Amino acid sequence: MRLEKVFAIKFASLYPMYLKKAECKGRTQAELDRVIAWLTGYSAEGLRAQIGSEHDLECFFAQAPAFNPNAVLIKGVVCGVRVEEVEHPLMRKIRQLDKLVDELAKGKALEKIMRQ
Template sequence: MAKHRVYTISFASVYPLYVAKAEKKGRTKAEVDQIISWLTGYGERDLQAQLDKKTDFETFLAEAPQLNPSRALIKGVVCGVRVEDIAEPTMQDIRYLDKLVDELARGKAMDKILRRN
């Protein structure tokens, strides 16, 4: 079976869209980076290195230093699909990131987004 097209998309091509979505709603690039770091374990330099390499989404997640085990607490709908019901792990992690950025853009507090409460 062929890979889903989103796996081969460069993370660097999607990242500015995440930032733009957040900034349009009064949030910051730093907050987007904090979300990415929380989910994947990438620090600032490692994230920039992945962006510079134009790493595809699948590799970006596969090479993540530490996928946060609390990501399983992320619930809700992205693109009409419940993230907790997605069976394929890589797709689920991509949708988790989408959901977190959506929550940021909707004005949710960072402690709630990062599942600290």
Template sequence: MAKHRVFSIAVASVYPHYIAKAEKKGRTKAEVDQIIEWLTGYSPQALQAELDARTDFETFFARAPALNPAREQITGVICGIRVEEIEDPLMRELRYLDKLIDELARGKKMEKILR
């Protein structure tokens, strides 16, 4: 089976959209970074290095220093699909990130977002 094309997209090309979505709702780039760092275990410097290197999503998640075990508590619908029912592990990781950014943009408190 062919890989989904989103896996080969550079994180750096989507990252500005995450920030724009958050800022449009009065949230900050720092909060977006905090979410990504919480989910993946990247330090701020390591996250910036991955963005600068234009790392694709597949590599980004494969290199993640410490995927947060609490991420499995993330539930709900994103893009019309229940996150907890996504079978492909990499797609699930992507949708976890999307769901967290959505929660941020909807005004949810960081304590609740970061479970």
């Protein structure tokens, strides 16, 4: 898939997929929201506003209040790609979010997911 197509994905359409993945593995919406908030700096209200909007991933990340500086500690493979080796800054942020959701779904402790 071309980068432009990935960036154009609506966050509101992606969020339910993240939620389903987490809930299928016994995790909660609150845990998912907490992980997303840790990465992006969105408050609960801000995240709800993004979910209710038509913003694409590019806008979602551009409007993020404070992208967590510890995101550089997110390492590993998502969809066969090493997160830390992704060169495009926006694509790296998308992959970092994907990796956090994967870790949540795999049962990893929130403190470890949030690199604490």
